[in-house]
Amino acid sequence: MKIRERLSLLFTLLTAAILLLFAALVYYAAYQNRETEFYNRLKKEGITKANLFFTAKVDTATLQKIYKNNRETINEVEVAIYDTTFQLRYHDALDIDFVKETEQMIDEIRKKNEVRFYQKEWQVIGLLFHVDQKDYIIMAAAYDQFGYKKLQNLRNTILIIFICSIIFIYATGRFFSKKALSPVTEIVYKVKSITASNLDLRLNNSIGKDELAELSSTFNEMLDRLEKSFDAQKQFVSNISHELRTPLASMITELELSTHKERSIADYQLVIENVLTDAQKLARLSTSLLDFAKASYDPSEISFKEIRLDEILLDARQQVQRKNPSYLIDILYENEVENDDEISINGNEYLLKVAFANLFENACKFSENKKSVVSISVQNENVVLHFVDEGIGIAEEELIHIFTPFYRGSNKKYSEGHGIGLSLTQKIVKLHDGEIAVSSEVGKGTKFTLEFPHL
Known part of the structure; x- marks a missing residue:
């Protein structure tokens, strides 16, 4: 079910419930009012006939004749008068006697002064009447045909109005929900036309500051991020292709030249050495790309545990010096560490080792003395390297570009590389909720500062 139909139904059901409650209250009030008014009429009729019988001394035959004549045209009130000893003094139609009074009924009326009840659909009232220093019981009963007819007409009117109102409300709800959700329809239509080839398209922001305007704005922001991500991916793939093409082209050229004519063993050895060098470059590039992909995972997919940063630094130093024995790497403590938690973080050992190894290698290969110094300090809630x-x-x-993937500055003439190391290091640091900053001066050196929240 579409939102428009759901809103229309909910709006209609809510309004129907309110109308139904209102109609029920009106009908109940009318029902109660009819009942009270008819009981009052019965009481008045009974007292009037008792006055005619006792005060005006109208004889029984005359009163019964009036009752019978009226009963042919209207629902006349049937009145019976008893004394307190249950002796009948007067009755409009003893042959009919709809109420069928009993002695217990008379005693109850005498004690309570007035009793009201229903005999099937007839309303009956019994009341104590005092005249000439004597007490009598007046019973008056009748069927309120006119009142019930009015209630029936009211019920039918309410039902017709209720049904017509529901139909009108549903139609109105459909109209207004369609009008209110028309921007959503436009958004859906526009979104369907956006593909990977036209990510530059944007939704029109609705006028105002309602939820739809916020939705359009949020969607446009998402499209901005997607467009940047796609552009970065295209650039990344392009850079990878370029980096792979160079060593592959060199390897293919060396091998093709070696097959054109007979060569000496020394020449073949030289070709093998050159191809091996290019193959090693490809292996290092593949490893860097794999590490870059790992650092780009969702953090929830990477295993973290409690680790000491100084131990990771020692492992990274050992890894770097195993490949480059000439590199000198010193690890220093700037202040005393009171407990392990101060230099421990929740992190991934492999990725941190990759990040620290990249920084060690960069420092050593671009330094004449092939030396790197890392100092560890604890500052408030952070451990700083x-x-x-x-x-x-x-x-x-060039400082603002050094964390861009595949970017290589003017120092590329001093050493080979692919421009992945520092961007990978930044990703790893961010993955561990850390911060990385760099300061450098040409000819004097470079300083990278890493901060991690410790346990």
């Missing part, structure tokens, strides 16, 4: 080298430094205009 400073990676310092005395290398060639980074130009100020």
Whole structure:
């Protein structure tokens, strides 16, 4: 069921419930009013006939004749008069006697002064009447044909109005819900036309600050992020293709040249060495891309545990020096660590080791003395790492780009690389709720500062 139909039905049901409650209250009030008014009429008729019988001394035959004549045209009130000893003094139609009074009924009226009740659909009232210092019981009963007819007409009128109102309300609800949700229909139509090839399309923001305007704005923001993500992905794929093409082209060229003519063993060895070097470049690039993909996972898909950062630094140093024995890496403590929690974080050991190894390698390969120094300090709720080298430094205009994937600055002439290391390091640090900052001066060195919230 569409929202428009659901809203129309809910609106109709709610209004119907309110109308039904209102109609029930009106009908109940009318029912109660009819009942009270007819009891009052019975009381008045009974007292009037008792006055005619006792005070005006109208004889019984005359009163009964009046009753019978009136009964032929209207629902005349049937009146019976008893004394307190249950002796009948007068009755309009003893042959009919609809109420069938009993002695217990008379005693109850005498004690309560007045009793009201129903005899089938007839209303009956019994009351104590005092005249000439004597007490009498007056019984008056009748069927309120006119009152019930009015109630029936009221009920039919309410039913007709209720049904017509529901139909009108439903039609009106459909109209207004369609009008209110027309911007949603427009949004759906526009969204269906947006594909990967035209992510530059945007929804028209509704005038005002309602929920639909907020929805359009939020959707446009999502499209902005998607467009940037797609552009970054295209750029990423393009850069990967370029990085892969260079060593592959070199390998293919070396191998093709080696098959054109007979060569010496030394020449073949040189070709093998060159191809092996290019293959190693591809292996390093593949490893970097794999680590980059891991760092881009949803955090919920990466296993975290309690680890000490100094232990990860030692493992990263050992890993780097195993591949490059000439690299010098020092690890220092700036202040005393009172407990393990101060230098422990909730993190992924493998990814942090990759990040620290990247910083060690960058510091050493761009420094003449091949040395990197990392200092550990605890500041409030954070553990801070400073990676310092005395290398060639980074130009100020290049600092804002160093965390961009595949970006290589002017220092690329000093060492080979793919421009993935620092962007990967930044991703890993952010993944651990950390912060990374860099400061550098050309010819004097570079300092990377990493902050992680400790346990």
